[in-house]
Amino acid sequence: MRILVVSESFMTRESLGTLFEQYSTIREVIAIKSLSKIDKRELLNFSFIFIEVVDKNKDELDTISLLKRVSPNIKVMILDRTKSNQILEMAIKYKIEGYLLYVIDKEEFKYHFEKIKNGKRVYESEAIEKIIYNDIKSIDILSKRERQVLDELAKGLNNKEIGEKLYIAECTVKKHVSNILQKLELKNRQEAIIYNQKLS
Structure with a gap:
């Protein structure tokens, strides 16, 4: 060693x-x-x-x-x-x-x-x-689809890959990501990944 x-x-x-x-x-x-x-x-x-x-x-x-x-x-x-x-x-x-x-x-x-x-x-x-005890918003405010998008985003997938995985359009994924960031008061995708890891 x-x-x-x-x-x-x-x-x-x-x-x-x-x-x-x-x-x-x-x-x-x-x-x-x-x-x-x-x-x-x-x-x-x-x-x-x-x-x-x-x-x-x-x-x-x-x-x-x-x-x-x-x-x-x-x-x-x-x-x-x-x-x-x-x-x-x-x-x-x-x-x-x-x-x-x-x-x-x-x-x-x-x-x-x-x-x-x-x-x-x-x-x-x-x-x-x-x-x-970090002051983070509850994941309960996300819809079921938004949670699915967040889970895939946390795996490092881009919008196109998330769309293919969940069988939804890339523009729809983009809208979901925007909603996730807004609802959880996060600045970017990286913060969303960290947020998701804190929950796991």
Whole structure:
């Protein structure tokens, strides 16, 4: 098992490196300051990536999302210092295994690591509350057909593909999408996808 630790903090890199080296199943631990310091193709060789996010660095977020799309089996744990909705939504969308907001003690970190290693997900309770109690409109205000369109939209289908799947005209799909965004007070299709994932 190869592990990558990404943090601007020297203390974080050193302490996690020491902790991971205690595991006999871990073959190698690499610690770097930024994802820009490593070839993107090399990321595919790691089993577990810990990344501490201290600002909304778009390049790093794009790299993480691309990594999970290309190789969903790589387990990722994010320590989000920004407490950003954007990063939380990305974590949900790409099924990031671990999302933490705070520094935790060694035993608690080891507990979370073991859970993730064994295929579980670990999300900070504050983040879960944000997901559950976020002020979003109820899906009940959508018609049955609009819900069907939303489900297909969430799979990444375009209007033409949704129309073919549901046997309706592309212009009708476009109208349904417009109604969905208006009723749920969403700005675009991406927000609709995130909304649908919160419900699943």
